[in-house]
Amino acid sequence: MRYPFVTGGSDFIQGDEAIARAAIMAGCRFYAGYPITPASEIFEAMALYLPLVDGVSIQMEDEIGSIAAIIGASWAGAKAMTATSGPGFSLMQENLGYAVMTETPIVVVNMQRGGPSTGQPTLPAQGDMMQAIWGTHGDHMLIVLVPSTVQEAFDFTVRAFNLAEKYRTPVVVLGDAEIAHMRERVNIPKPEEIKVVNRKLPRTPEEERMPFGDPDGDGVPPMPIFGRGYRTYVTGLTHDESGHPKTVDREIHERLIKRIFRKILDNKADIISYHEYELEDAEVAIVATGIVSRSAMRAVKMLRERGVKVGLLKLDTIWPFDFDMIKKLAERVHRIYVPEMNLGQLYHLVKEGAEGLAEVTLIDKIGGEVHTPGEIVKRIERGERR
Amino acid sequence: MRKEVLFSGFGGQGVILASVILGRAAAVYEGYYAVQTQSYGPESRGGASRAEVVISDEPVDYPKALSPDYAVFFSQEAYTKYVHEVREGAIVIVEKDLVPHRDPEVENRLRVYEYPLTELAEQTTGLSLTMNILTLGILVGLTRVVSRESIEKAVRDSVPGGTEEVNLKALKKGFELADSVADSAS
Numbered sequence: 001m002r003y004p005f006v007t008g009g010s011d012f013i014q015g016d017e018a019i020a021r022a023a024i025m026a027g028c029r030f031y032a033g034y035p036i037t038p039a040s041e042i043f044e045a046m047a048l049y050l051p052l053v054d055g056v057s058i059q060m061e062d063e064i065g066s067i068a069a070i071i072g073a074s075w076a077g078a079k080a081m082t083a084t085s086g087p088g089f090s091l092m093q094e095n096l097g098y099a100v101m102t103e104t105p106i107v108v109v110n111m112q113r114g115g116p117s118t119g120q121p122t123l124p125a126q127g128d129m130m131q132a133i134w135g136t137h138g139d140h141m142l143i144v145l146v147p148s149t150v151q152e153a154f155d156f157t158v159r160a161f162n163l164a165e166k167y168r169t170p171v172v173v174l175g176d177a178e179i180a181h182m183r184e185r186v187n188i189p190k191p192e193e194i195k196v197v198n199r200k201l202p203r204t205p206e207e208e209r210m211p212f213g214d215p216d217g218d219g220v221p222p223m224p225i226f227g228r229g230y231r232t233y234v235t236g237l238t239h240d241e242s243g244h245p246k247t248v249d250r251e252i253h254e255r256l257i258k259r260i261f262r263k264i265l266d267n268k269a270d271i272i273s274y275h276e277y278e279l280e281d282a283e284v285a286i287v288a289t290g291i292v293s294r295s296a297m298r299a300v301k302m303l304r305e306r307g308v309k310v311g312l313l314k315l316d317t318i319w320p321f322d323f324d325m326i327k328k329l330a331e332r333v334h335r336i337y338v339p340e341m342n343l344g345q346l347y348h349l350v351k352e353g354a355e356g357l358a359e360v361t362l363i364d365k366i367g368g369e370v371h372t373p374g375e376i377v378k379r380i381e382r383g384e385r386r
Numbered sequence: 387m388r389k390e391v392l393f394s395g396f397g398g399q400g401v402i403l404a405s406v407i408l409g410r411a412a413a414v415y416e417g418y419y420a421v422q423t424q425s426y427g428p429e430s431r432g433g434a435s436r437a438e439v440v441i442s443d444e445p446v447d448y449p450k451a452l453s454p455d456y457a458v459f460f461s462q463e464a465y466t467k468y469v470h471e472v473r474e475g476a477i478v479i480v481e482k483d484l485v486p487h488r489d490p491e492v493e494n495r496l497r498v499y500e501y502p503l504t505e506l507a508e509q510t511t512g513l514s515l516t517m518n519i520l521t522l523g524i525l526v527g528l529t530r531v532v533s534r535e536s537i538e539k540a541v542r543d544s545v546p547g548g549t550e551e552v553n554l555k556a557l558k559k560g561f562e563l564a565d566s567v568a569d570s571a572s
Contacts, residue, residue: 001546010414010417011414012406012409012410012413012414012420012422122425178423178449181423181424182408182421182422182423182449183406183409183422183423183444184413184419184420184421184422184449185413185414185418185419185420185423289402291449294446294447294448294449295447295448297447297448298447298448302448370450371449372448372452373448373452374452
C-alpha cells in the first residue's frame with residue numbers, strides 16, 4: 001500500500017491532519033461527516049486521501065446521518081470514522097448508543113470547543129468529557145481516549161481503531177480545538193511498524209447464526225459482514241444471541257448488557273493507559289488529561305524547583321476509568337489537584353476514586369484558554385500554604 | 387534550549403504561514419521539537435492574527451509562548467496588544483509603516499529592528515504579499531534560530547506551487563537585510 005503522505009519519517013502537521021493520516025494507516029476506508037470547526041480539517045484530509053487508497057469519503061446531511069453511515073459501513077466490513085465537535089457530537093448520541101447496542105466497531109472523533117450549544121467555535125474546551133462517557137441513554141459502555149499532543153492524536157487514533165475492532169465497540173477520540181489546529185512534529189511510522197488489529201469473523205456455521213454470541217468466553221462475538229452470505233438481523237432493540245428482538249425477557253436483556261460491560265471492564269489493563277511523572281516521592285499530585293496535562297507537566301517542573309513535592313498522573317484513557325489507580329494514588333498523597341477546561345467533570349471521577357483518602361481540589365477554567373503553568377502553580381502554592 | 391517566537395499582525399499578512407514555515411524548518415529539517423499554535427478571529431482578512439512557535443531540543447510541555455525570545459509585529463493593534471509580553475532583550479522586528487505609535491519605554495529593553503517590510507517586499511518581488519517570507523529571512527538571519535538552508539527548504543515545501551522562486555527571492559532579501567545589520571554592528 002502506498003500512502004499519499006510521508007511514512008517512515010517526521011512531518012510538521014496539525015492534530016486534525018494527524019488523526020486523518022493515522023485513521024488511514026490503521027485501515028480506515030470509509031469516512032462520513034459534516035463540516036464543523038475545529039474538526040473540519042479531518043474531513044478535508046479524509047476527502048483528499050481516501051479516494052487515493054480505494055476508500056470513500058462522503059458528506060452527509062448532518063451528524064445524525066454521518067454516524068449512521070459509518071455504522072452501516074462497518075457492518076459492510078469497512079473500518080469507518082466520523083469526526084465532529086460539541087454540537088455535532090450531541091446529534092450523534094442516539095446512534096452512538098445504537099453502535100454500543102449493535103456492537104459495531106466505529107471511531108468517533110470529537111474535537112471539543114467551548115459550549116454548550118454553538119458556544120465558542122474556534123476555542124478549546126474539555127466540556128464534553130461526561131457527554132463522551134454518558135451522553136447516550138441507557139446503561140452502556142464504550143472507550144474514550146484523550147490525546148494531549150499531535151503525536152498522541154496520531155497514536156491514539158490508531159489505537160482507537162484497534163480497540164474498536166478488538167472489542168467490537170465504538171471508541172471516542174476526545175480532542176480539543178487546541179490539539180486540532182496545533183502543528184507539531186509527528187513521527188509517522190512505516191506501515192509495517194503499525195500494529196493493525198482486525199475484527200473476529202465467524203469461523204463456523206454456528207457462529208454465523210449467533211452474531212451476538214460469546215463463543216470465546218471473552219464477551220466479544222465474531223462479527224458477520226454484510227454481503228458475504230450471512231443472514232444477520234441487526235437491531236437496537238434488546239436481542240438474543242441470534243440478533244432477533246427479545247424485548248420483554250429480563251434475563252436476555254441483563255445477559256446482553258452485562259456482556260457489553262464485561263468485554264470492556266474485564267480488559268481494563270489492556271485498554272487503560274496513563275503516564276506518571278515525578279510521582280515516586282510526591283506528597284501532592286495533579287491528575288490531568290488532554291492539552292491541560294501539558295500545562296500541568298510544566299507546573300510540576302516549576303513547583304519542584306521551588307521545593308514542592310508534586311507529581312503528575314496524566315490519563316490517556318478516561319473511560320473505562322481506573323478508580324483503583326486513583327485510590328492507590330490517594331493513599332500516597334494528601335491532596336490531588338484536577339485542572340480541567342470546564343467547571344468540574346474529571347474532578348468527580350477522581351473524587352470518587354480517591355474515596356476520601358486525599359482531598360481533591362478542582363482547578364477549573366473556561367472561556368477558551370488553556371491553563372497557563374503559572375495559574376496551576378499559583379493555585380497549588382495557595383492550596384499547600386493553608 | 388527553549389526558544390519562543392511570536393508572529394502577529396492582521397489576517398491576510400501571512401502571519402500564520404510564516405509561523406508554520408519556521409516550525410517546519412525547525413521540526414522537519416533540524417530535528418527539533420517544535421509546536422506552532424495560532425489564534426485568529428472568524429474573519430479571513432483584517433481580523434487580529436497571532437501565531438506562536440516554540441522550538442526546543444526536548445519534548446515541549448506547555449505549547450504556548452510564555453515570554454517570547456523573538457517577536458514580529460505587522461500591525462499597530464498587534465504591537466499595542468502584545469509588545470509587553472516579550473522577554474527583556476528579545477529581538478523584535480516591526481513593520482514600521484503599519485506601527486506608527488510606539489512605546490519607547492518598552493523598546494528600551496528590547497533589540498528592535500524596524501523596516502518598511504511591505505514596501506521592501508513590493509520593491510523586491512513586485513508582490514507585497516511576500517512580506518511575511520522576507521520577514522522570515524530577516525528573523526532567521528538575525529537570530530539563527532534555524533539555519534538558512536532549513537528555512538529555504540521549508541519555504542519551498544509550504545508556498546503555493548509556481549511561487550517558489552519569487553518567495554525565495556523575498557527570503558534572500560531578508561537575509562541581506564539581516565547581514566547589513568550584522569555588518570554595521572561589527
